Amino acid sequence: xxxxxxxxxxxxxxxxxxxxxxxxxxxxxxxxxxxxxxxxxxxxxxxxxxxxxxxxxxxxxxxxxxxxxxxx
Amino acid sequence: xxxxxxxxxxxxxxxxxxxxxxxxxxxxxxxxxxxxxxxxxxxxxxxxxxxxxxxxxxxxxxxxxxxxxxxxxxxxxxxxxxxxxxxxxxxxxxxxxxxxxxxxxxxxxxxxxxxxxxxxxxxxxxxxxxxxxxxxxxxxxxxxxxxxxxxxxxxxxxxxxxxxxxxxxxxxxxxxxxxxxxxxxxxxxxxxxxxxxxxxxxxxxxxxxxxxxxxxxxxxxxxxxxxxxxxxxxxxxxxxxxxxxxxxxxxxxxxxxxxxxxxxxxxxxxxxxxxxxxxxxxxxxx
Numbered sequence: 245x246x247x248x249x250x251x252x253x254x255x256x257x258x259x260x261x262x263x264x265x266x267x268x269x270x271x272x273x274x275x276x277x278x279x280x281x282x283x284x285x286x287x288x289x290x291x292x293x294x295x296x297x298x299x300x301x302x303x304x305x306x307x308x309x310x311x312x313x314x315x316x
Numbered sequence: 317x318x319x320x321x322x323x324x325x326x327x328x329x330x331x332x333x334x335x336x337x338x339x340x341x342x343x344x345x346x347x348x349x350x351x352x353x354x355x356x357x358x359x360x361x362x363x364x365x366x367x368x369x370x371x372x373x374x375x376x377x378x379x380x381x382x383x384x385x386x387x388x389x390x391x392x393x394x395x396x397x398x399x400x401x402x403x404x405x406x407x408x409x410x411x412x413x414x415x416x417x418x419x420x421x422x423x424x425x426x427x428x429x430x431x432x433x434x435x436x437x438x439x440x441x442x443x444x445x446x447x448x449x450x451x452x453x454x455x456x457x458x459x460x461x462x463x464x465x466x467x468x469x470x471x472x473x474x475x476x477x478x479x480x481x482x483x484x485x486x487x488x489x490x491x492x493x494x495x496x497x498x499x500x501x502x503x504x505x506x507x508x509x510x511x512x513x514x515x516x517x518x519x520x521x522x523x524x525x526x527x528x529x530x531x532x533x534x535x536x537x538x539x540x541x542x543x544x545x546x547x548x549x550x551x552x553x554x555x556x557x558x559x560x561x562x563x564x565x566x567x568x569x570x571x572x573x574x575x576x577x578x579x580x581x582x583x584x585x586x587x588x589x590x591x592x593x594x595x596x597x598x599x600x601x602x
Contacts (some may be wrong), residue, residue, distance in 0.1 A: 259450075260330045260589040261443035270332035271436050278429035285422045291490035297405025305478075306362055306414050307422020310354040310563050311570075312466070312475035314489040316482070 286313035330589040335439040342577035343431015347424035350570040358562035359415045369479035431574050450586035451579050458575030464504035466567040469497045472539040475563035492542050503534040
């Protein structure tokens with residue numbers, strides 16, 4: 245910050261970043277989990293059923309409507 | 317200098333896991349707030365819609381082709397003596413449970429998922445969007461998330477209350493909705509990358525406006541190509557609008573909480589990591 249006035253064109257090393265390769269693993273891992281969670285709230289036992297029945301659909305029914313997902 | 321550059325990854329304090337933990341915490345809080353908003357502002361109209369649906373069903377009890385009949389036994393927790401549950405895994409859940417614990421389950425799950433994804437997206441862009449600070453980058457991610465994940469799909473396929481929407485078309489409507497959502501999210505990511513590349517030729521604001529324009533063009537064309545859904549029938553327009561307004565309010569509350577919460581928590585996380593870097597740099601220079 246203030247102690248490096250002589251190198252204005254140098255990369256701003258004071259800004260830490262997350263390495264993209266390291267982040268990619270987490271994005272894949274959590275992306276899959278998040279899609280699964282969103283699937284069960286947004287679409288399960290509507291267009292696709294995993295598992296069969298209507299228990300998941302019925303339980304999250306109001307959230308599905310109010311969060312704007314297509315419902316029956 | 318080279319030492320500090322080699323340590324840019326700062327293991328520990330600025331790891332993806334630190335972002336994800338904050339994203340999940342903020343997402344759960346956002347889910348809770350979305351639940352409160354949905355319960356207070358949305359549930360009255362869900363109840364109105366179900367009352368209308370049941371009134372329509374009562375008027376045509378034997379007609380299975382009636383518009384209000386979804387062909388789904390036990391939908392909306394109707395009394396068991398009207399439509400007995402059959403043996404194929406069909407259950408009854410009372411309206412009280414649907415509008416409280418069921419709604420809360422849904423908003424918490426979606427909140428945690430979106431909060432975590434937003435935090436990881438912030439981790440990807442922090443320090444990489446020109447001179448934008450960690451807080452600015454995080455707030456921008458939440459804003460883009462709200463537009464791309466909630467607002468744009470809503471404009472083409474707005475939320476519908478119970479009684480609007482046929483069970484026969486749920487497959488096509490679900491496919492259309494998620495197709496638009498997918499295009500919207502991919503386009504948002506693409507234009508951020510594009511705008512970042514453009515910064516070498518034009519200034520930051522121009523790059524941002526060009527990116528926003530490209531995004532709007534992509535989602536507008538996609539929305540025009542996707543099929544239109546109109547299954548409102550003679551559902552009362554005022555109830556429909558109040559329901560949709562409350563749904564949009566719920567989504568806004570969800571994303572606003574994610575945005576504010578993540579900006580605060582990630583901002584602090586980044587401050588600590590930046591101070592750490594300065595200390596290391598100072599120690600290396602001595």
